[in-house]
Amino acid sequence: MNHSDEIIYIKRILDGETHLFSYFLSQYGNAVFSLIVRIIDSKEDAEELTQDAFVKAYKKLNSFKGECSFYTWVFRIAYNTAVSATRKTKVILPVIDESIINRISDEDAIAAFEENDNENLLMQLDIALAQLNMEEKTLITLYYNENRPIADIASIMNLSADNVKIKLYRIRKKLFAIISANTQL
């Protein structure tokens, strides 16, 4: 179903055909859930937040003007819902010295993640990914997992496209710094 079909569906839902909303649930439910579960780290809470996000989307459906895709719009709601939920719980993450990240060259960071058959690197990456904050986890999930274009990510996270690019570069460097620190220990 393309964007214009989705807009027709939304109009029909607003005209009273509530059951049509189940299409959006089945279409985007798992994608939204997989983003939230990476941010929240609890399957039960993530499912509840996914439901909250869709309920919010339904309530705000009349404000959807079709400027972006429904996917982007619902992901923005889901991201904001997850942000609000995590504000209540304080998660302590290890602090990485900014100067260490700044010292890493772009070439080193790019070269480090080119190889994908190194089992040790993948294990280290698993550990490093868990140490990223919520915004960073969202960015890499949307970019690498969901394969969303930079413009969409910027729209979802309410950032500029340049800001998204800079943050993605920094995340790569941060992952490199965490892995380097762990391997030196």
Add this chain to the structure above:
Amino acid sequence: MKQDDAIKKALKRQPYAELSPDFASQTIKKIYRIEARRRKRLFILNLCGLAGASSGLIFLAGYLMRNYWHAFKLTMPSLNISPEAIIQYRFGFYIASLILILAITDYYARHFFFKKKRKN
């Protein structure tokens, strides 16, 4: 940046969590409840609006007619019933009461019959 194969692979290796099978039905049920509440609220709001508008119109009518009130004289009509007519009225009332009793008995009899049938 799309060449970061190791990051992609590491993300893909992470355990894949899936929504529970009844997620969509639970969510749509919740949405139906919200929709029903919204419609009820809208109905009450409309009713309040209509009641307010009606009260306003009645008040306005009363206000506009304030100069004529003193001229109003409410007199109840007098009923003159002859003794022959009273007998006819009594008979009519008796028949109507019988019909009413029969209708009520029929209603309860049907009610208990179907209740018993459903139980069986």
